[in-house]
Structure formats: C-alpha cells, structure tokens
Amino acid sequence: MNMERSELMAGLDRHAIEALVAGRHGDPFSILGPHPMQGACVIRAFYPGAEGVELLDASGMAVIARMHRIHDAGLFAVSVAPTEQYRLRILWPDAEQVTEDPYSFGLLLGELDLHLIAQGTHYHLGRTLGAVAMEQDGISGVRFSVWAPNARRVSIVGDFNSWDGRRNPMRLRREAGIWELFVPRVGPGDRYKFEIIDQQGNLLAQKADPVARASEAAPATASIVASSQPFRWTDGEWMREAAERRVGEGAMSVYEVHLGSWLRIAEEGNRSLDWVELSQRLVPYAADLGFTHIELLPIMEHPFGGSWGYQPLGLFAPTGRYGTPEDFAYFVDRCHACGIGVILDWVPAHFPTDPWGLARFDGSALYEHEDPREGFHKDWNTLIYNLGRNEVKGFLLASAMEWLEHFHIDALRVDAVASMLYRDYSRNADEWIPNQYGGRENLESVEFLKHLNSIIHQRCPHAFTVAEESTAWPGVTKPVEEGGLGFDFKWNMGWMHDSLQYMEKEPVYRQYHHGMMTFGMVYAYSERFMLPLSHDEVVHGKGSLIGKMPGDPWQKMANLRAYFGFMWAHPGKKLLFMGGEIGQTSEWNHDGSVVWDLLDRPDHAGLQRLVGDLNRIYKAEPALQFGDLHPEGFQWIVGDDAANSVFAMLRKPHDGKSLVLAISNMTPIPRHGYRIGVPQAGSWKEILNTDAGVYGGSNLGNMEAHSEPVPAHGNPQSLLLTLPPLATIYLKWNG
Template structure:
C-alpha cells in the first residue's frame, strides 16, 4: 500500500497529537487504534520508550508493516488492510512484547450498566467497575472501568506499563461519567492504580481503585486485579437453610474479634495469623465455646492499622494483611462448616483523607460533601460520604452486597449510625447545615438506611443487619414499610453503660444505684437489642472488664462471673470481645495478643468455662431465647430489693413449657432463706451457678429446690433459696 507520511495524520490535529503524547488527551480512542478513512486504514499506537513497532497478522504471525514514528514522544502510525486482525510486536530496549492493540476494542459497558451506575442502582459494581479479568473476541485480558465524571483524562497505570500514565488512557462514557479500557493479555495478580487529570488540567496523585476486589497489604497502596473465577464453596446447605428471620428468634451469641491481635506468633516476629490459620485455630475455638457467630472488626482494606479497620478505603477488598480474597472466602466456608455465622463490621459513615484514596477523587468532592459542615468529621479527621448522590449510595449498597452475596457473610454490623443520622453530630451551633425542613435529622441517611436494609432483606434472606446507634432514634429495628430504618438489631449501648457503671461500684454502695440494672427493661422491647461488651469498653484507658470490677482478685473474678450470668439471663442477644472470656486483666492492645497464658490460672480458666456453659445453656433453653425479643416471655421475679442488691428474672417459652428463674446476688454477703415467688409448683433445678467451684467460686448454693404453696412477690407459689455471694444462679422448672 502506497501512502504519504501525511496520510497517517488524517483525522488529527497537531494540538491533539501533542496532548496525547503529553498524557493530556481526554479522548485517546479518537486517535489511537485502527481508523478507516474511505479506502485507507491507519493504525496508531502510543508507546513511549519503544524503539520500533511491527504490526503482525494475528492469524499467521506475518509482519504486515513497521509503524513509523510520527512524534518523538512515542507515537507510531502505519497503514494496513481494513479487515486484517492484527497484533503489535513491540521492541523495547530490553525485551520484545507481542500483544493486541487495546484501542482496537469497541465499547465495553452496555447502556443498561451505565444507566444503573448513574442511577445508583447497580448492585454488582464489584463485577462492573474496577478490574475484571475476561475474554473479549477470544482474547484474554482485563477490563478496567472507573467512575470519575469530572476528570479530563484517566489512565490505568501498573507494573505492566511502568506506571506511565501516557500508555493506557481510557475512553469516557459521558452518560455515566465512567471511563473504560480493555488491556489484552493481563491477568489476575497485576498491581494497578488510576492516574487522573482534573478538569483544570492538574495531575492528581495516583488513585487506588474504589471497587478493587484485592489490594496490597498496608503500607503499600496499589490495587490488585482479583480473579474472576468464583470460589468453590461447600456451604450450600448452610446458605439454603439459614434464614435471618428464624435466626433472630434463636440464640445469638457473638464473639467479637480483632484479627490482628487475637493470636500472634512470637517466634515469627510476632506476626498475626493468616486466614487459613484462623480457620484452623479461631474457628474451632469459637465452636468449642458455643458462640453462634464471629464478628470481625472491619476487614475491608484500610491504610492505618491503628484505626482497627474503622477508617477503610477498600470497601470491596478483604485486607491483604491476612492473605488473598479466596483465603477469606475459605475462612467463611470453614465457619459455616462449623455451624458458625460470620458478621462483619462495615463503615459507610466516613473515610480517611489519604490522597491515594477517595478524597477529591477526580479533583472534586466526588464521594464526600464539598462543604466541611456536611463533609468533614472533626472528631475522626475523616470525610463523610455524600448520601444525597445516587452514585455514592449505590457504591455503598453494592459494597454491602459484595460481602453478603459474594463472600456469603451472614451479617453486617453498621458502625457509627448515630453520626450519620444527625447533621449536628458532635458539632457546635453554626458548624452544621440544617435539612430542607430546618431540622437536625439527616434525611438522606434515613433514606439510605431504609433502602439498604430493604435491598439486603430482599436479596440476602440469610443475612441480618445490626446498628451501632447510641441515641434514642425511634424505629431503628422497625421495618421500612412501617416507618423504621429496617435494621434487625440495635446495639443496646444504654444497657451496657448502665450495668457497667453499676458493677464498678463497691458492693456496699450498689443499693444506691439499684435501678441501673433494671432500667434497661423499661425499653427492652422497644427495639430488637443486642447486649454488647465490645472492644470500645476495654481500650483507651478504660481498662479491662476484670479491672473495672471492685475488690481483690477473687472478688473481681466473682463480680465478673455474676455479671456475665446476669447478662446471659437478661433479654437481648449477647456479644463479648475477645479476651473477656478469660478475664484478661489488662486492656486491649491492638499491637499485642490476647493473654492466653492466663488460662494456666484455674480461676481465669473457670471464666472461660463459664462462658462456654452459658452459651450452651442459652442454646438449649427456649425460655431464654423467646424472651429476647418478646415481652410475653419476661417478668421480674425480684426487681426492688435494693437493700440486698438482689435481682430475679423469670423467663419463659411461648407455651410456658420452659421456665427459667435467674437470680443474681451482687453483694459479697450470702443470702440464706431468700424467698422468691414463682409461677408454678414443683421442682426447680439449679442448672448453672456462677459460684460453682468449676468456675473458681466457693460452691455455695442448692442443686434443687421445691416450690411450695406460699405466696410471695405476687405469686401463689414460692421457693426458699440460698443465694451465693457475688453470683448468678439459673434454676429450671423440671416438672
């Protein structure tokens, strides 16, 4: 084919070519790739640093032409036959590369995908945006897509192109503000980021992929192309048979874990375990203790370990600290095989300001609010998601579904809900903007939670959601169609603060604070509550639960045993943080490990055994389970004995075939001949006594008592009890 050098410039202008080679051109597909001009076909390639480029026939390997250098910045061009499928054979100074032309591929995303992205209703973003290995026209490669509507130019950079933003500029799909490119012959495992130029022509710091499904372990920050091949699950029975609405009615006892400090290997530079090791050690441990669920502090990728994961930037990627994404899936699979559900802490409230993250992603406040009165958390030095933007809401909901659908996670505990619901959260007058009606309620957050929970319950019937909400916001666990936010559970922060405050009092003063232990029942059935003794209560100078208890070493342990008994006897699902099950004496250190050596002390091992037995009793007793959520299953047996600091709870199953009397004596004084009214005659057997010797107690108390027809506490029958000091006793009606 005869052509002049000027023929290779058809359809271009010098300014456009200069912008292209300088990495400033926003429409690279208009110049690069194959272009037909009448009977004349031109191929152009931008390959800075290449010494020469041959166009090779794809089927035969025959060299069709050697491209001419038409700009010293690395722009090559030549003419070929219009119907020829071709490859590039690129001669680099130290190697030869053969690959298809990324600019020979047509549009990648369909119009429906683009429409759903812009509407915020594309709930499979992890398989639409980001980096997806796939085959196009028989060619293997990776499709990259990014939402950045205000950028002038976006490129993919990585090891495969020497992190050179000139090499792979992307195509803009303006209807959704999405950029796309297919890079042939790449595969999973490649490191990459995006390089953006903002609307004013400023080069931004290279950005990690917001929907990356894998990331480098901190402190490195690159995204990693994750495999598209699905994990081979073996939990089909679990996913088919477990339904959230049934689970809510049963026993839910949660072991909360910060993976990095559960167990470290001292002999190997004090490293934490990886996902496979957690499957081998954490899962059987939790199973043996009888917990129904493991709750993980956020395992989404986060830059700063000291945030414990609560400042995440990779909402679609399991952190690389503990292994690969498939390793995390294996961990979930092993939990399910052991009969244990998995809950993840999830943070849609805010994100850190790291320049390679979401902050001013395309040069504008894309994910956050522009006005710091709406978009900046001064307490945490983080940015607040703009829930008034469709794409941002869709991004967050898609993240939630990624964990529930693709990783088979059983629940999400949503962090910092109160900070999202109130526009004036932790702000002084003049530091916040009222809503459209002049109020402090964040109406966009309310709508977001309703939408989030409705979508989850529709698409993921196996999963539930829990809100960490510390105020009296009404209807947190009411269905959206009935005006609520739609969560399944709310953490009962009030119960936790009241009861811990009471337990920290010297027993001689507890009678003056008696109502702190009963107040929670005034509102116990206004929501579906979970009773949390979480990581927040054993860190930052607060001391451990053991350290909060008054008295000498024995009394502290006895107080803690009695408190755990009261907690398991009280309506509400249960949650404790790792280390609490063995009465760790010092507060949690995220750089350390649980003090497993305490188990060499029989008294601390007794606390662990108590937690195991409380969980097993909870799992076996319909009376305790039913009244978690239903007021008909609970009544106070003793609520007003402040002088003796004694509490009694009666719990029953729906048909009252299962009856449980839970008695707590929260002074170090034994109570002999203590009469308590009960609803029926017959034998009452002590099935658990926190003062038992096997738990480290003094072994005081009866094994069984008989109810006699003597009225007490408004009941026709009563029992005469010996209440051990600083102890809780569970008595089951046996007849």
C-alpha cells in the same frame, strides 16, 4: 517518508497530538487504534520509549508491516488494507512484547450497566467497575473502568505499563461519567492504579481503585486484579437453612474479634494469623465455646492499622493483611461448616483522607460533600459520604451486596449510625447545615439506611443487619414499611453503660444504684436489642472488663462471673469482645495479642468455662431465647430488693413450660433462706451457678429446690434458697 508521515497524520490536530504524547488527551480513541481512511486502515499506537513497533496478523506469527514513527515521543502509525484483528510487536531497548492493541476494542460497558450506575441501583459494581479479568472478542485481559465524571483524563497504570500514565489513557462514557479500557494480556495478580488529571489540568496522586476486589497489604497501596473464578463453596445447606430461619428467633451469642490481635506468633516476629490459620484455630475455638456467630471488626482494606479497620478505603476488598480474597472465602466457608455465622462490621458513614483514596477522587468532591459542615468529621478527621448522590449511594449498596452475596456473609453490623442520622452530630451550632426543613435530621442518610435494609432483606434472605446506634432515634429496628429504618437488631448501648457503671461500684454502694440494672427492661422491647460488651469498652484508658470490677482478685473474678450470668439471663442477644471470656487483665492492644497465658491460672480458665456453659445453656433452653424479642417471655420476680442488691428474672418459653429463674446476688454476703416467689409448684433444679468451684467460686449453692405453698412476690408458691456471694444462679422448673 515525509509524505508518508504526512498522510498518516492526516486529519489529526497538532495540539491533539501534543496532548496525547504529553499524557493529557482525554479522548485517546480519536487518535489511537484503527481508523478507516479512504479505503485503507490507518493504525496508530503510542509506546513511549519503544524503538519500533510492528504490525502482526491475528495469529502473531506474520509481520504485516513495520509501523512508522510519526512523533519522536513514541507515536507510531501505518496504513494497511482493512483488517479486523491484528497484534502489535513492541520493540523495547531490552525486550520484545507481543500484544493486542487496547485501542482496537469497541465499547465495553453496556447501556444498561451505565444506566444502573447513574441511577445508583447497580448492585454488582464489583463485577462491573474496577478490574474485571475476562475475555473480550476472544482475547484474555482485564476490563478496567472507573467513575470519574469531572476528570479531564484518566489512565490505567500498573506493572504492565511501567506505571506510565501516557501508555493507557481510557475512554470516557460521558452519559455516566465512566472511563473504560480493555488491556489485553493483563490478569489476576497484576497491580494497578488510576492516574487522573482534573479539570484544572492538575495531575493528581495515583488513585487506588474504589471497587478493587483485592489490594496490596498496608503500607503498600496498589490495587490488585482479582480472580474472576468463582469460589467453590460447600455451605449450601447452611445458606438454605439461614434463608428459611426467622431472624432473631433462637440463641444468638456473638464473639467479637479483631483478627490482627486475637493471636500473634511471637516466634515469627509477632505476626498475626492468616485466614487459613484463623480457620484452623479461631473457628474451632469459638465453636467449642458455643458462640453462634463471630463478628469481625472491619476487614475491608484500610491503610492505618490503628483505626482497627474503621477507616476503610477498599469497601470491596478483604484486607491483604491476612491473605487473598479466596482465603477469606475459605474462612467464611469453614465458619459455616462449624455452625458459626459471620458478622462483618461495615462503615458507610465516612472514609479517610489519604490522597490515594476516595478524597477528591477526580479533583472534585466526588464521594464527599464540598462543604466541610456537611462533609468532614472533626472527631475522626475523616470525610462523610455524600448520600445525596445516586452514584455514591449505589457504591455503598453494591459494597454491602459484595460481602453478603459474593462472600456469603451472614450479617452486616453498620458502624456509627448515629453520626449518619444527625447533621449536627458532634458539631457546634455554627458548624452544621440544617436539612431542607430546617431540622437536624440527615434525611439523605435516613433514606439510604432504609434502602440498604430493604435491598438486603429482598436480595439476601439469609442475612440480617445490626445498627450501632447510640441515641434514642425511634424505630431503628422497625420495618421500613412501617416507618422504621429496617435494621434487625440494635446495639443496646444504654444497657451496656448502665450495667457496667453499676458493676464498677463497690457492692456496699450498689443499693443506691439498683435502677441501673433494672432500667433496661423499661425499654427492652422498644427495639430488637443486642447486649454488647464490645471492644469500645476495653480501649482508650478504659481498662479491661475484669479491671472494672471492684474488690480483691477473687471478688473481681466473682463480680465478672455474676455479671456474665446476669447478662446471659437478661433479654437481648449477646456480644462479647475477645479476651473478655478469659478475664484478660490488661486493656486491649491492637498491636498485641489476647493474653492466652492467663488460662494457666484456674480462675481464668474457670471464667472461660463459664462462658462456654452460658452459651450452651442459652442454646439449650427455649426460655432463655423467647423473651429476647417477646415481652411475654420475661418477668421480674425480684426487681426492687435494692437493700440486698438481689435481682430475680423469670424467663419463659413460647409454650410457658420449662421455666428458668435467674437470680443474682451482687454483694459478697451469702443470702441464706432467701425466699423467692415462683409461679409453678414442684422441683426447681439448679442448672448453672457462677459460684461453682469449677468456675473458681466458693461452691455455695442449692443443687435442687422444692417449692412451698407460701405466697411471695405475687406468686402462689415460693422457694427458700441460698444465694451465693457475688453470683448468679439459674434454676429450671422440672415440674
């Protein structure tokens, strides 16, 4: 027995064996698995805690040999005739396990995969790295792989090996810094993490998979092996039409939603809806109100619910809070079936410092910068991606592709772009490092964003991108080939701040701030804009939209109706955060729910009806669409009547016909006999009046007006109108 043990350990270094059994060996394939030796095959297996191991034939039916224990920690070996396939029967104290040997399989990832990963141009990382359920040499299991170039040892741990890092150490593919291992008989639904020892020999906290496609719902943190079976989509026609459609042409009205607080079931512990329930309730609700898109606050897996998803750790996994990845795909499919596109908020700017996440993933600053002057956001206590590394850029690009290609997402709204563009963003003079030219621009981020938009437009013709960029950086929506960043739209934060500040003022003082409502048109066509009344305006003590409006309850609601009418008439795509459409009186609470009981009150139900009608008119009238992107589609008729706080906008379609005139009276004083010049003679029919009784207004209006040959405002014809108090009216030229 001693001689046999000596033969089975021939060629092995004692220190290597001790490192293996201690869980610190970085090259397990040099010891474990089959090894040809003098015309025989020595097979070694390490199963700590096992009472014995038997070598079985490929069928698992016949015992070839009983393996010998060559180390008390659980290292077994046997010498047999050369064999191509075999199985192992592990004899545990209370069970038996039959499986193939993970260390009997050859290299897993191809050279092209490794090359593309190293170059940062592998756009299918979610199907390459991480956990991929598959067959290897005809055996079902999971291929695990992870990028950790500076680790001394990486193991896969999970339910299948009692979370014991000694059991399944991985092979290092040095050319790309990728560790890999095929574990037989593991499959979708199994939980796992990576256990890493850094270069200094420190055992790190077990890490969740950076490219996991499924994860446990918070507060649990394990990754989950996702199914590799394709989802059965039914949206082929939608995807084809989206690919053929010119981005930005037509109406775009976005309903922004935080899924966890859109509707909660009080009778069931105040739980949120799951993906299937949201498909049945949120989707038809948004469709009935005429929204063209639903925008979701980040649904990538994130540990802290209070971040609303803006501090994600799982950039490839839909959060487990609402169900499985397949359930999420079903939600998207149902949106498309109802004619609604899906926009995802996506966060490539930063990530949280949770120890099981990306922070110092392999013991080094791998995804982040080493220097906190480049790599730490003091505002959010988060880490900044190092976009100077190809692998990090590739990781983020592949995340974008995962959502757009695999989940059929229609657009990505890229969060916190301003923080990416400037090295001194929210930093004092001594807290940042200039770029190579001494400037404040983050050149790596600029190139990344250009690359991102170029790849999306090349690979995903159905999709578009939106930038949340709050500065005057030039060319955000200019094509990359013309020197821009290449986004399709930019949130117009300036319009939002100016118009809200105007609306917050008592009407008697608005005449002194008239320019706040007109200034947006000075730069309206410098970018392709979306007008956002987003979640950011109803949190952190800012109150609700209705709460910002001055006056008594009736005036507050009238002000908000007039403001919505002005917004929908103003050039730019529209975005409204949930609750705004019903005039929610309380500030948004991510742990609560939209206060749907308000719809029992006629004025709140009227506001909801108005939003639906605004969306329907927006989609029905080409005049309200063309000027969103084309300056010839807009004209101020009245932009200088500060004394009366009146605004009149003429919206024109591409063919110059079917004109729509939008007039806002931002005071509580009705204006009778107000003359407004128009370019065309004939009948002008009132198609919307925010003061209508059905919306909760005073029902003062015009119904239909006929032009008179009296010149006004530079036009040969004019209308004599009644302008309702705190209201916006739309009149359409009927010829």
